[in-house]
Amino acid sequence: MYVHFDGYPDSKLPLLLAAFRFRFAGDLEVMARHLIDEVHIGWEELGTDLLDGAPDALRRSLTRGDELPSRQLTNVYNTDGTPAERELITQDDTGDLEWAYVLRETGIEVIGLLAYDRGPVVEWDTDPRCRILTDPSAWNPDSPAPVGPPRIVPRLSATAPASAPASRKSARR
Secondary structure (H helix, E strand, O other), rough: EEEEEOOOHHHHHHHHHHHHHOOOOOOHHHHHHHHHHHOOEEEOOOOOOHHHOOHHHEEEEEOOOOOOOOOOOOOOOOOOOOOOOOOEEEEOOOOOOOEEEEEOOOOOEEOOOOOOOOOOOEEEOOOOOOHHHHHHOOOOOOOOOEOOOOOOOOOOOOOOOOOOOOOOOOOOO
8 A cells, every 4th residue: 555655664664563563453454454455545644543552652752752643645636637546556566666565474574665576574573663774775685674673762860870979968066
């Protein structure tokens, strides 16, 4: 299914991984029906409503507080003025698209179309906060997916660490 806005893996992959786990409770059939079968023409944008059911901390981590709903393409017309109809995008007809995502039983196949005609599969249990490369040539189908563990940023504490020297107070007598 065509998605118009920001199809790069560092944007779409975390959203799809979290949606599978939380909103769709691991039900690939329900997820595919929502994202593909029930869409008239295509998506303008996949939004944070796909994160419904995700823990608040994960949602904040993925969205940085920005909440935007998914929107389907509407009022789309062909150059001759006739209403656009749904087009099937196949491996042989990707046009000018840069990225493709194939929902598989084991995970999401990510295809950097500028470099390959297939790609590695990112397993469904991959942490949605993972670091993801967006260079299409990095998504070699014969190599592991270019995703790394999430960056863990330590929280700043208002208290001094245990190894910090204690402050010295002058004694009064």
